[in-house]
Amino acid sequence: MNLLATLGAAAVLTAFAAALFAVGASVYGLRAGHLRAQLAARRAIPAIAGLLTLAIALLGYALLTNDFSIAHVASVSSREMEPRFKWASLYSGQPGSLLFWTWTMSLFLAAFVRLSVPRLPWCAPHAVATAGAVLAAFLFALAFFASPFRVSAYLPADGVGLNPLLVDPGMLIHPPFLLSGLVSTSVPFTLGAAVLLAGRMDGTWLRHARAWALVSFLVLSVGNMLGGWWAYTVLGWGGYWGWDPVENSAILPLLPMIAFLHTLMVQERRGMLKLWNLVLVEASFALAVFGTFNVRSGLVSSVHSFAQSEIGPYFLVLVGLTVIASLVLITWRMPGLRADVELESLASRETGMLLNSYVMTAIALVVLGATLFPVFSELFDGSRITVSPPFYNDVVGPLLIALLALMALGVVLPWRGTARGTLLRRLRAPAIFVVAAMLALAALGMRDRFALAGTGAAIALGFVTTREYVLGTRGLRRATGRPWFAAFAALFARDQRRYGGYMVHLGIAVMAVAVIGSNIYQQQTRAAVAPGESFQVGAYTLTYNRLFAERPGRNGIEVEVKADVTVRRGDDVVATLEPGRRTFTNFPQQPVAIVAIDGSFTRDLYVFMQGWDESLTAEFQAFLNPLVRWLWLGGAIYVLGTRVALAPRRAPERAAVLAPDGALERV
């Protein structure tokens, strides 16, 4: 008997029993008015987190000590793997990723039960029961279908090792962020379901929901950005986003979450969109579960499907149950979800946010349909079509441009509307600036209408957002006599939510320009050259000097063959690059590109080697990708802005000092 595997399996089974207990005790406690039962149910959730932490620690220990009697360890690890990649092994493969998924979910839900549930006594048992049910659903799969502690019938001398594409430092952080981001949608979902079950439809849940939704938005965004960075630096095709089904699954839950983060403000301030906000949080979690199904079922082919298994259909049932339960609950509580007030003006910020959420919904529907289309194509037409980036670029591209434009408009539009003259005054400067900028860009040679429209929308967003900072700082400076920098800092102290949010918008504007530049103005060259020969990409001359091999002797890598390439611009040596290919002992048919990048803020020179022959003539692909570094910089601004916006909302009496009546000194 393997003690470690037995302990791990027992921890998972006990966690499952605790989840069922949480559901049962909550329901009983609520019906019988038994407070002790309610409290016991509440304590079961952190207990599940503790048990799953123990399971993770046991599996980690098994990986570190090369316990290949455990099937999961033998299938994703090997003796020569560095400890850091054994961490990556833990969440690669079906059982390990499912354990990691359920563990992080239990941590989020335990934090939710500890931090938010005591402050929402009117829906506490409903929230705990929902959390228990969600955990039980995943623990059931973990305990009975995909246990990471299953013991092999025989003991192999060594493990297979990690999938070659995952042997990369990016894998140490990208999957944990992405998986955590996906599971974090379970908290707003749980809260939304609890509100519906409890039947109290006012906005008191929103303050907690906002904080958890922002955390989810932050973690999921970082996960997606890290995924883009990993794809760019490892996959060797010159891009960072391929609209792969698994990538789509990772952004789908993000779309309703972003929409919710905006429309919840409309409910907070105006008492509207109660129904829509609940729909959005429930949809976000349903789409996260759909992503799990998509990754694990193998239904849709993907370059990311490292964790396929037979339990995909189980998750399809789970998606169905989530959607049906949400619809039933929302329909049941529909009469209590009417708006408190009517919309006063269509030219108001609340309308802007609502329209923005519509565009998000449209994007989500389109991406969902296109992701699943290959399945329907095979089912009804007999041919398995691949829906590739050109389709998404053509369809989602215009919607994203519309979204950018609406984001800019949303910043300009005031709450509750305003007089036409005031609105026109607000619109005048950005309109003039954007038209002038687009004319200038056209005069400089930008002809692609997508590039012009997208850049124009991004400039509009950047302009109106920056103006908010400039005018706010100037007003504070005038009112308080503070220096510019102090006034700027005070602006954030005054309303972190608002100015943090604007920072996220600014980051998106920067990222949009980078995406347009790097996609539409990418240059590509391919050349087969002998040592000593050169080839050209853009203004750069690349000279292939020699080919050499290295044997790192770790992580399953058999050999790394690299080319020494000197990059010149004119007579100046700009960089020396070493693109190559890496082959793995246990995966000889799956060589991985070693991408070499010389980056700057204007362009990335991106080179990889496709192969070589006996005469050492090597074939290279070189890309000039404009503005890619701005994509990462925009991402950093976006993340920083989200962190700033995570601040709790100020109480009304403090908000009152916003008035420019000299009361600012009370800040």
Place this chain on the structure above:
Amino acid sequence: MRGRLALAGFVVLVIVAAIAFVIFLTRSGPTVPTSGDLDAQALAIERQLLCPQCTNERLDVCTLAICNDMKSLIRSRLEAGAPPDDIVLYFRNRYGDRILRQIPREGFNLVLFGWVGGSLALVALAGGAFLYRLRRPAAARPAADDTGSPADEHWLDAEIEREP
């Protein structure tokens, strides 16, 4: 008056969706230079095709043997004077539509384009109806939380007034 405003909002929404859709429909596919550098022509054709074995991987960046053979064939056909469209058609006939990066707008694939149009129409119609409902008088209760906002907005307008 309110009805007209709601209608105007709905019309704007439909127009935005329609514009997005029309841009999509009228955007031409990638073009292959019909003269000049043979490498550039070959690369442009390869970028229109997918690896027949990998998942969603462009032909030009795939290193499988079958893809190398396809690349050689493209080059030899170009050298023989074959038009780029004929070369793409050859591969389409051989492997089917799954070889094309740009999904053809015909046959069963029109279901996908119908889904796109339907999604946009659904969001526009349902969204318009929802917006219309919001415009209708609701219970005369105070707004949930209006504090802070109006002063801030007026202040912003005052600052814009000071702009030259």
